[in-house]
Amino acid sequence: MVIYDSVAKEKRRFVPQHGNDVTLYVCGPTVYDDAHLGHAKSALVFDLLSRVLRANGYHVTYARNITDIDDKIIHKAKERHVSIGEITTTYIEAYHHDMAALGIARPNLEPRATESIEAMIIMIEQLLANNHAYAIENGDIYFDTSSDHRYLTLSGQLQDADARRQRVESSHLKRHQSDFALWKAVHDESIAFEAPFGRGRPGWHLECSAMIEKHLARDGAYAIDIHGGGADLLFPHHENEAAQTRCATNHELAAYWMHNGFVTIEGEKMSKSLGNSFFIKDALKVYQGEVLRFYLLSTHYRANFNFNETDLLASKKRLDKLYRLKKRLFGLKAIAMVTPFQTQLLDALNDDLNVSKALALIDEMIVLSNEKLDINAKDKVAKKEALANIETIATLLGFGTNNPFNYFQHGIDTATRQTVEALIAQRNDAKRAKDFATSDALRDTILALGISLMDTPEGTFWERND
Ligand SMILES: [Zn+2]
Numbered sequence: 533m534v535i536y537d538s539v540a541k542e543k544r545r546f547v548p549q550h551g552n553d554v555t556l557y558v559c560g561p562t563v564y565d566d567a568h569l570g571h572a573k574s575a576l577v578f579d580l581l582s583r584v585l586r587a588n589g590y591h592v593t594y595a596r597n598i599t600d601i602d603d604k605i606i607h608k609a610k611e612r613h614v615s616i617g618e619i620t621t622t623y624i625e626a627y628h629h630d631m632a633a634l635g636i637a638r639p640n641l642e643p644r645a646t647e648s649i650e651a652m653i654i655m656i657e658q659l660l661a662n663n664h665a666y667a668i669e670n671g672d673i674y675f676d677t678s679s680d681h682r683y684l685t686l687s688g689q690l691q692d693a694d695a696r697r698q699r700v701e702s703s704h705l706k707r708h709q710s711d712f713a714l715w716k717a718v719h720d721e722s723i724a725f726e727a728p729f730g731r732g733r734p735g736w737h738l739e740c741s742a743m744i745e746k747h748l749a750r751d752g753a754y755a756i757d758i759h760g761g762g763a764d765l766l767f768p769h770h771e772n773e774a775a776q777t778r779c780a781t782n783h784e785l786a787a788y789w790m791h792n793g794f795v796t797i798e799g800e801k802m803s804k805s806l807g808n809s810f811f812i813k814d815a816l817k818v819y820q821g822e823v824l825r826f827y828l829l830s831t832h833y834r835a836n837f838n839f840n841e842t843d844l845l846a847s848k849k850r851l852d853k854l855y856r857l858k859k860r861l862f863g864l865k866a867i868a869m870v871t872p873f874q875t876q877l878l879d880a881l882n883d884d885l886n887v888s889k890a891l892a893l894i895d896e897m898i899v900l901s902n903e904k905l906d907i908n909a910k911d912k913v914a915k916k917e918a919l920a921n922i923e924t925i926a927t928l929l930g931f932g933t934n935n936p937f938n939y940f941q942h943g944i945d946t947a948t949r950q951t952v953e954a955l956i957a958q959r960n961d962a963k964r965a966k967d968f969a970t971s972d973a974l975r976d977t978i979l980a981l982g983i984s985l986m987d988t989p990e991g992t993f994w995e996r997n998d
Pocket residue numbers: 558559560740769773
């Protein structure tokens with residue numbers, strides 16, 4: 533497997549530090565609002581990565597944190613006159629709901645900041661003891677970026693020489709412009725945690741380093757194998773995480789760094805159905821989770837993603853083809869089978885998650901399978917092979933996991949659904965009573981509604997003709 537290391541800025545062969553075990557950490561959401569498309573993109577990319585790693589036989593421990601203490605959360609709680617816990621519980625549930633709708637598996641660990649305060653305090657004490665951190669007069673504790681000779685090597689940011697030279701000779705302030713808060717002292721009644729260096733709240737950057745030490749780190753040159761997140765986190769967040777870890781412990785933070793591109797949106801063109809919203813919950817009102825998943829994963833994870841409805845609909849048409857093939861295989865039992873397609877698909881994804889190649893292989897497989905079934909609709913070998921291929925696509929990419937009939941019923945309103953289902957029930961009754969004149973008449977009524985029927989041993993399935 534080869535992945536692009538965004539710090540080395542090149543593709544590197546992936547070799548875990550500890551045999552078959554892989555540790556993966558991804559920066560998760562701050563839970564003060566609904567999840568937007570940027571959250572979805574990051575969660576999807578690393579969901580895909582963990583699936584591909586597992587398909588290669590690795591034992592993956594994947595952790596994605598939840599920032600449940602933050603000024604924005606406190607602000608929202610005040611604004612709504614509710615507790616912080618009410619805000620975080622609401623948005624953690626919403627986040628889980630939206631991610632599940634996109635077919636994103638839960639990581640193995642979802643550490644929360646408020647449950648990791650002790651680990652953060654330990655790290656601050658280490659940094660204070662090593663002279664990598666200092667307290668200012670009001671009790672805030674800062675990381676001293678000038679004490680880390682490797683600071684800025686991760687992001688490759690140009691060193692701001694002026695900021696470094698301009699030492700502010702006052703205990704009221706931090707010493708250098710690039711220094712960042714590890715701990716913010718709290719002197720009033722607002723929410724805070726007790727620590728040997730004073731009551732306060734942790735700085736955001738600290739959380740990830742402390743959680744990694746607590747939950748994932750093992751002996752070795754690096755605390756973990758892969759650290760992931762959105763490209764916007766490389767600086768300063770990941771730079772600061774890396775600095776804290778190397779200065780507080782005897783290892784570097786991660787052996788490989790992976791960053792996904794930005795998500796932008798074409799506001800005006802989106803306005804018809806989605807408004808200018810980036811929220812997944814709004815997109816889910818219009819589109820199936822799986823369609824969004826397919827669309828958001830259809831461009832390479834490192835490329836910036838411009839969300840627009842035209843591309844989304846084109847993307848859906850591509851997914852429809854997979855489901856049309858799945859429909860032709862309906863009722864067939866899946867059997868374990870090794871096909872050349874499966875190997876090719878994994879090879880494509882092993883090349884830094886080359887989704888374009890993977891999707892091209894899927895398109896090709898669909899065409900070939902349909903051709904075989906066009907020649908002989910009862911070709912059992914072709915059917916079983918196609919089904920095995922679809923199962924592999926579902927495992928690796930999370931596409932094609934639904935019942936094909938349900939997939940094509942999406943967006944049909946409740947009234948139409950009830951009408952169709954009532955007519956089908958009547959038709960089944962007529963068939964059972966061997967009243968074929970009535971059952972045929974009901975069939976014609978249903979067809980006239982633009983619905984097609986498929987009778988199978990599992991029952992009658994229907995979908996709307998497009
Ligand atoms: Zn982080």
